[in-house]
Amino acid sequence: MDDFVYAETDPAELDQYREEVETWMNENMPRRDPVNPWHPTQDDDLRSSRNRELQRRLYDGGYAAVCYPKEYGGQSLTAAHQKIIDDVSMDFDMPVLFSIPTLSICGPVILEFGTEEQKQRYIPAWIRGDELWVQFISEPSGGSDMAGALTRADRDGDEFIINGSKIWSTFAQRSDYALMLARTNWEVPKHRGLTMFIVPIHHPGIEIHPIQMVDRTEEFCQEFFNDVAIPAENVVGKVNDGWTVASRLLFHERAAVGNASPYTQGRHRNRTADGVEDLAAIARVHGGADMGRHRQRLGYMETLSRVEELLSDRVVKGIEGGFLPAPAGSLVRLFHGLSRTERQTVAMEMQGDSALVWNQGESTGAFGLEYIQRQQACIGGGTTEMARNIISERILGMPREPAADRDLPFNQVPRSG
Ligand SMILES: Cc1cc2nc3c(=O)[nH]c(=O)nc-3n(C[C@H](O)[C@H](O)[C@H](O)COP(=O)(O)OP(=O)(O)OC[C@H]3O[C@@H](n4cnc5c(N)ncnc54)[C@H](O)[C@@H]3O)c2cc1C
Incomplete structure (x- = not known):
């Protein structure tokens, strides 16, 4: 399988598609509650059944996993179509649980290496929302x-x-x-x-x-x-x-985590690349005498946001055009991990005490929880240290890290326990 195919699409066709998606989303998907957005801390059973149900809705509407081939339940559309769905769906609850790893990591691996029987058995079941991986x-x-x-x-x-x-x-x-x-x-x-x-x-x-x-x-x-x-x-x-x-699984994981995969669907608003709207909302509520400092923070985060978006775009096009090697996905992965952590730190600083103590249902609580979980963006999908190793060895051509176990039969490798 080629690395992702980003076919050129007629702009007029995309405009028309955007209109269709907007109409369909408004009529079929639940709007995201801006005060109490769907958050991982909600009940796990509910989270699973809710995501399965939302995935089924997308499938029934023809908007689920649209970059997958038609014969396996997708729509054989381009990354540009998926991006339109992602943009429009920002204000709606989306089945993001199906995005990573089911559709964007396990999926392309099965597409590339699976037998025909495996593809027919498993891929349609993800796209319909029946099975999570x-x-x-x-x-x-x-x-x-x-x-x-x-x-x-x-x-x-x-x-x-x-x-x-x-x-x-x-x-x-x-x-x-x-x-x-x-x-x-x-x-x-x-x-x-x-x-x-x-x-x-x-x-x-x-x-x-x-x-x-x-x-x-x-x-x-x-x-x-x-x-x-x-x-x-x-x-x-x-x-x-x-x-x-x-x-290849790692390649797809880096792309998914770095927002550069055509197989993810729906985005979380708290991605750095999605801008600073929610941080601006904190400034409006908690601004007061600190407004000048908040403006600086917003400017800083807006800069990171633009850089992340441009970097992601450049890396995707670079890999596609052959002027960057496939491991370049690690550049996006590294930047995303660091900027996401930074974003949560900035949100915490802006919010002050109210990020630590909140009433049930208040949106401010989400920032406090995200702050204590912030390091996950530097660990999940491979750590930022490992991303730096890949960048230095496989993009910059620096010497490989020594590894005593590289050429030894595995049963002769000394290990503890
Ligand atoms: C949100 C999230 C979701 C995850 N989901 C899954 C999942 O679904 N399935 C799954 O299998 N795993 C999952 N993981 C686990 C994740 O892949 C691992 O945590 C990650 O690969 C690091 O492994 P480790 O935690 O065992 O740390 P270790 O590998 O033990 O590393 C410990 C520390 O040493 C550093 N280090 C290790 N080797 C080197 C080196 N050669 N050079 C420099 N530094 C090094 C690491 O960067 C790290 O800081 C998830 C993790 C997170 C945070």
Whole structure:
């Protein structure tokens, strides 16, 4: 599969499409409540069922995952069409839970490496809102070194038997399937003995333990696999070639997290690239004597916002046009992580005490919660440190970081525990 195809589209056709989307959204999608926007702290069951229902509405209207091929339930449209949907949908509740990782990370991986049976079985189910996916990649021994996976999958006839543990899987307890990287050969260097699998999450032998976070939500889970039998037909790509699949998964993850994927649908208003409207609203409420300082902060954030948007655009076009290598997605990922963290810090500074204590239903509470979660933008989708490594080694051509385990058979790599 080519990296994303950004076909040229007739501007008049796009204007017409925008009008259609606006009309349809107004008639069919619930408007976002600006005072109490849909927020992750709301009940997890409700969040899952609500997202499934909204995804189904989009599908019924013909506006779900429009860049996917028609034969799998999409509309075979361009990234420009999806961008129109994203712009128009800013004021509406959208099924963003389906965006990352289901449609924008797992989806393109299955499109690229899946068998025809896998594509027909799974892709339409996401687009209709029937099935949510998650990634089982990170392990308790560390998520940055993906190729160091210790979870094992041993062949037994037509099945693989899985043992081990994955962690930090977003919303696994409410999801249906996972893409999982496991070790199938211990006698070759680490990158050469991995295989990617499709794993049904609620399956005999899989224990799911939700992890409570600082804001009391249970976004993450840890899973334990005890002799879990998975049919060999669930292998994605080739056995022992999971690193090829995982590398593409990382490419799509960087694009999704950096707002450069045509497969995400709907956007959160708190993305830096979406401007400073909500920060301006804080200034209007809490401005007072501090208004001059707030103006400076807004100007600073507006600058970051413009730069992020232009950077994202340039990187997408650069990869597409061949003047930037695929790892350039890490530039957007790094900038997004840092600017998002900065944005939440600025929101907190502007709001002062009222970001710390609020009444149920007041919008100010969202900023306090986002502040304590702000580092996630520098960790999820690969950390900003790893993004810096990729930029230095694979874009700037600096020497590779030394790795004692790169060429050793994996079963000879010294490790603790
Ligand atoms: C919001 C969010 C959602 C997530 N969703 C999922 C999910 O659905 N599925 C999933 O599998 N995982 C998920 N993760 C986990 C995420 O992928 C990992 O947290 C991340 O890859 C880092 O792994 P780690 O936490 O184990 O840190 P480690 O890999 O242990 O790293 C610890 C620290 O060391 C630094 N470090 C490590 N190696 C190097 C190096 N070579 N050079 C420089 N610095 C280095 C890291 O940057 C980090 O600061 C999610 C995380 C977040 C925050």
